[in-house]
Amino acid sequence: MQAQYEDRQTGRTIAVRLTFLDQWLVIDREDGRELDRWSWRDVAPVPGDFADGRMRVGLAADAHAVLALDDPDTLLRRAHATGMQQPAQREHRVRRELPLPVWLVGAVLSLAVLVEFVIPAMAGMLAPMVPASWQARIGDQVQTLATTLLTRKDGNPQCDAPDGVAALNKLVGRLPPTAGTARLHVIDSDLPNAFALPGGHVSVTTALMDRADGPDAVLGVLAHELGHLHHGHSMERVMRYSLSSALISMVVGDIGGGALAVGVSQMVESEFSQDQERQADAFAIDVLAEARVSPLPLARLFETIRAEHPEADGTLAEWMGSHPTLSERIATLQRAGGGQTAGTVLEDAEWQALKAICRQPVGK
Numbered sequence: 001m002q003a004q005y006e007d008r009q010t011g012r013t014i015a016v017r018l019t020f021l022d023q024w025l026v027i028d029r030e031d032g033r034e035l036d037r038w039s040w041r042d043v044a045p046v047p048g049d050f051a052d053g054r055m056r057v058g059l060a061a062d063a064h065a066v067l068a069l070d071d072p073d074t075l076l077r078r079a080h081a082t083g084m085q086q087p088a089q090r091e092h093r094v095r096r097e098l099p100l101p102v103w104l105v106g107a108v109l110s111l112a113v114l115v116e117f118v119i120p121a122m123a124g125m126l127a128p129m130v131p132a133s134w135q136a137r138i139g140d141q142v143q144t145l146a147t148t149l150l151t152r153k154d155g156n157p158q159c160d161a162p163d164g165v166a167a168l169n170k171l172v173g174r175l176p177p178t179a180g181t182a183r184l185h186v187i188d189s190d191l192p193n194a195f196a197l198p199g200g201h202v203s204v205t206t207a208l209m210d211r212a213d214g215p216d217a218v219l220g221v222l223a224h225e226l227g228h229l230h231h232g233h234s235m236e237r238v239m240r241y242s243l244s245s246a247l248i249s250m251v252v253g254d255i256g257g258g259a260l261a262v263g264v265s266q267m268v269e270s271e272f273s274q275d276q277e278r279q280a281d282a283f284a285i286d287v288l289a290e291a292r293v294s295p296l297p298l299a300r301l302f303e304t305i306r307a308e309h310p311e312a313d314g315t316l317a318e319w320m321g322s323h324p325t326l327s328e329r330i331a332t333l334q335r336a337g338g339g340q341t342a343g344t345v346l347e348d349a350e351w352q353a354l355k356a357i358c359r360q361p362v363g364k
Contacts, residue, residue, distance in 0.1 A: 001075060003027075004068040005035060006056070018067070018075065020082045027067070036065065040084050045072075127236040130198075135235050139199025142238065146197070147187055150205065155188035156358040159206070164357025167350040171219055174345050179226050179287040188358040192305060196225040198235040209355055211304045213297060215346040218354070220284055220298030220333075227283030233276045274324050281329055285336045292342035299333035302326050 005014040005027060016035060019026045025043055027036040038059055046056040046066050057075075058066035069075060130138075151157050168184055182202040189205040196202050202225045204218065212218050228234050288295050306326040346354065 001071075001078060003070070003075075004054075005065060006068055007065050009064050013068075016067075020079060020084055023084065025079075040079060122239075124236055127232060127239045130235055130239070136199035138238060139197040139201045139234075142197050143185065143199075143201045143203070146195070146203070147185070150187050150189040150191060150193070152188055152190045157188070159186040159188055159358035161353070161357045161359065163350075163353035164355075167215075167346055167354040168357065170350065171215055171346055171354065172222055174219060174291050174293065175223060175226070175287050176290045178290065179223060180230055182222075182226055182229065184222075186354075186357050194221045194225055196228040196234045198238055200229060202226065202229070206355070206358055208301075212301050213304075215351045215354065216293055216297035216341055217301040219291075219293060219345055220288060220295055221301070223284035223287050224280045224298070226287070227280030228276065230283055231276065231279050233280070236276075277324055277329070278332075281332055285333065289336070293345060294339060294341045295333040295336050297341075299330045302330045302333070306330070 001018045003016055003018055005016045006012075007014070014035065015030050017028045017030060019028065020040070023040050025038045025040045026034060027038070029035050042059050043057050046058045046060075046063070048056065050056060050068075052068070054068045054070060055072045056066040056068055057072070147157060164186070168186065172182070172184060181200065182196075183200045185201065185203040186209075187203055187205045190207050191205055192208040192211055194202070194204040194208055202222060204221055204225075208221065209218055212221075284298070285295050288298075303326075
């Protein structure tokens, strides 16, 4: 039996002959060479209005090719005569295509779910599996890049004035052994911030120290960052941003490594999750209490930052943000109380030396 084979991918129409072999509809060119072979059970009429009035049959409504038949009844009679089973469908259904905007919205939502929920869960599972030597290497690299990105214009990239370093070591030495150890850094930056990185790196910026009313507040900040190290939050955050950056690079591409710098900058400037921040605050309160240091100076530092950035506080900020509001954290520290600090954590001259740790000629 003759028919026309319409290739929808190339737009070609080929004259063919149809025969049956076992449960196959064999489609041969006129010279006898086999062109295609379809399972007869899957063959059914393709819906549509065709200009020549001939029926089309195929494997699906959007199949790569269809057969144009002059006499479909003859094809059915021959199929029955050769013992072919009845096709599974009376007619193929046209697949309903979603509009492009719907597909785009779905893709964006899927990406958001991956970044917001799936990747954090994966980071939490993978982070503890990273060997300590790898964590140290990762922390070293991110610390170097973060220092470069955060150092103010004309600032000192090496804040290591001897008197300031001595004061910093004395300050953190006030904490009990349960607080753990860290590789301490001060960054000459206009951004009031502090962060912890894998490998035991803890950094605090000069802008944050300038807003503190004394060394007790800075010690509270260091205790908080040591809490992140103690709970393994730092490696989890690096893992989360690495996975997110890799996903985004696969979707939108990355030219010249720009996304890496942006990702590191966002990582050190952003907060941990709400639960992680609460864990680090609780850790800080515990070790400060053991060191007989009041958490109230840290609460006052948060009050100063809240006054500068009121938009980062309130119910809406908590709902939309990844960390507890400053008001919540201040209230937690105030409830902890603890009275006055026993003695002094630094003498006034030492405190001034710490704040001046970056004020030395570069290279000296």
